[in-house]
Amino acid sequence: MLQLPYLREHKEDAIAGLKKRNNLNATETVESLIAMDDERKRLQSELDTRLARANQIAREIGEMFKSGKAAEANALKEETAAIKEESKELESKLAETENSIRDMLYTLPNVPCYMIPFGTGPDENVVAEEHGTIPKLHSGAMPHWDLAKKYDIIDFELGVKVTGAGFPFYKGKGARLQRALINFFLERATTAGYTEYQAPLMVNEASGIGTGQLPDKEGQMYYMPADDYYMIPTAEVPITNIFRDTIQKAEDLPIKACGYTPCFRREAGSYGKDVRGLNRLHQFDKVEIVQIVHPDVSYDVLEEMRNHVTSLLKELELPYRVLQLCGGDMGFASAYTYDMEVFSAAQEKWLEVSSTSNFETFQSNRLKLRFKDGDSKPRLAHTLNGSALALPRILASLLENHQTPEGIRIPKVLVPYCGFEMID
RNA sequence: GGAGACUUGUCCGAGUGGUUUAAGGAGCAAGCCUGGAAAGUUUGUAUACGGGUAACUGUAUCGAGGGUUCGAAUCCCUCAGUCUCCGCCA
Known part of the structure; x- marks a missing residue:
């Protein structure tokens, strides 16, 4: 959520930034927010005046009762009736104004960093880095969903039977490979100084609001009405919310x-070959990294996180590229995003396996996540997060890229984690 | 799921309608004291939104939200959480 003082002081920058997101009426929105905020201030100070008077009267009445002047006290009480009525009216107008401001701010996306290019969609993302060579597959090479069947390591039909589409079973070496990847990613993250958490998989509404999934995008989350909980769409939600209100x-x-x-x-609404196999699931595994940092260093930290993610891809011997997302393709809360994609050799396409973003103060403002330097005023911290990494597409790419006529070769780095060298 | 007790500031803790503008203590910070430190002592020590160049000042916040009252940490209602006991349970 953007901050009103920021919108006031950097109005032109904010509007220019929002326009990078194809934001049709950024100017109008920002102008009306500032006008509503002026109104809010006016109402607040009028209300404060009334309340100050009411407090004063209450104190005077207290004194009078003490000194036995009950009659005078009763006379004073009459004055309060009018004040109360005015206060009530001001209060409800104020609440109304505050709600309108809040609703508008909730739906307003983050202002992209000044370095972010214009662009209306994925085609205008900028390739920031490419690494590795695309493997030449032997004849008879298969896409991962066929490999999964051939080696009996993932069962999509069984998932459909037990739950529904998008909830596969991993089986045998498939399951062990998943577990190996999770352990490998966690091991690298903790070595890099990240504290590991095992988080709740359901969160309450306040947490969803804190990281920006609510109130706008409840459609993306599974919701449990009996208890008013949401299934997490990413570990970012519980892990970042650890620090809410601190x-x-x-x-x-x-x-x-x-x-x-x-x-x-x-x-x-997803369908077609984009969602075939492991490409898009309703339930998938992911290791997430989160940092809360001083605003001065957040862009250095973003590079650090990018390097962390790409080093994992190198170790897994997967060809990858890093995209700098353009304004039109960036997520709602982000100021700057890198997407990491691996090449899936049999499908012959790039698959997104990580999205690593700097949210600047957008999340921390919602979360009320601040820091304090000595006696200075609390300031909003910057938050960043990244997938390191999302499993299914890594698995898809591993299976396809490392397939041989003899079986699927496990990258060396994973062998100690899974305990076998080939799936055959 | 049932019954009861409870939730106060950074922490502990007092407070059942009006000098509470939240006692007292601990911690922390600064000053004094000291050769230096400890002890002692004094002062300060929250957050948000306003007004003011500033000193300062107004309002709100005692788990959350509502209500009663001229006035609520205190009384009432709803909800959440913590603890104890009972029931059920991996």
């Missing part, structure tokens, strides 16, 4: 946290 000490920054969780996404 004031950190500057010397404790950066805070680095990571966690493995299954992730649940409804992804309504």
